[in-house]
Amino acid sequence: DQQVKQNSPSLSVQEGRISILNCDYTNSMFDYFLWYKKYPAEGPTFLISISSIKDKNEDGRFTVFLNKSAKHLSLHIVPSQPGDSAVYFCAAAATGANNLFFGTGTRLTVIP
Amino acid sequence: DSGVTQTPKHLITATGQRVTLRCSPRSGDLSVYWYQQSLDQGLQFLIQYYNGEERAKGNILERFSAQQFPDLHSELNLSSLELGDSALYFCASSVSSGRPYNEQFFGPGTRLTVL
Numbered sequence: 540d541q542q543v544k545q546n547s548p549s550l551s552v553q554e555g556r557i558s559i560l561n562c563d564y565t566n567s568m569f570d571y572f573l574w575y576k577k578y579p580a581e582g583p584t585f586l587i588s589i590s591s592i593k594d595k596n597e598d599g600r601f602t603v604f605l606n607k608s609a610k611h612l613s614l615h616i617v618p619s620q621p622g623d624s625a626v627y628f629c630a631a632a633a634t635g636a637n638n639l640f641f642g643t644g645t646r647l648t649v650i651p
Numbered sequence: 652d653s654g655v656t657q658t659p660k661h662l663i664t665a666t667g668q669r670v671t672l673r674c675s676p677r678s679g680d681l682s683v684y685w686y687q688q689s690l691d692q693g694l695q696f697l698i699q700y701y702n703g704e705e706r707a708k709g710n711i712l713e714r715f716s717a718q719q720f721p722d723l724h725s726e727l728n729l730s731s732l733e734l735g736d737s738a739l740y741f742c743a744s745s746v747s748s749g750r751p752y753n754e755q756f757f758g759p760g761t762r763l764t765v766l
Contacts (some may be wrong), residue, residue, distance in 0.1 A: 575757075582653060582741055583694070604739025628693060637707040637748060638684070639755070641693035649657065 542566045543631050545642035553650050560618040560645050562629030574603060574614050581639040619649045628651045655744050655758035663764045669730040672761045676723055676744030682753065683725040685717055688739040700725055701748040732765045
């Protein structure tokens with residue numbers, strides 16, 4: 540049972556435009572959310588996170604939005620750069636648990 | 652480079668066999684996490700060790716086991732291998748147990764192919 544879902548396996552965006560990656564979750568106990576970025580032949584690296592007490596967190600070109608009522612979060616990258624081309628994983632953590640639940644990833648391609 | 656090392660990078664074996672995957676955490680990190688990424692799947696949490704003791708267990712099969720040694724490196728043992736065990740296996744490490752999760756650093760993974 541996939542508790543964190545990324546329904547778009549891939550996304551292509553022109554350089555300089557906005558990239559929006561989406562993530563849905565089903566477990567109402569999730570209270571902390573993260574985005575990881577993965578290049579080929581490398582492990583995932585942390586990008587940005589958000590606590591359930593917030594609805595927005597921004598770090599440079601990256602902003603994560605959380606809509607708790609919809610159980611939905613999104614990652615916005617503005618402006619998109621070719622170096623942003625990677626697989627992006629959404630992850631969630633539940634209260635009292637140690638482990639992360641990951642989505643299946645979205646492959647972002649930024650076209651120069 | 653995350654500072655987490657995993658060996659081997661690739662492993663090809665046959666059904667029914669047993670393999671051992673090794674992970675060395677970043678210097679100073681006490682927690683080690685193991686994840687499995689099958690084709691078109693997200694990373695599935697398998698197990699976590701903290702300073703030598705099992706701390707959390709996820710979707711780990713009974714055929715799989717892990718341990719963390721006194722020098723803090725960890726091994727994931729997979730036995731009676733099946734075709735469906737073919738996957739990328741990631742190790743991650745962190746200083747503490749649990750949060751904050753942004754402090755989990757991932758290794759490059761071991762790609763296991765079962766023929």
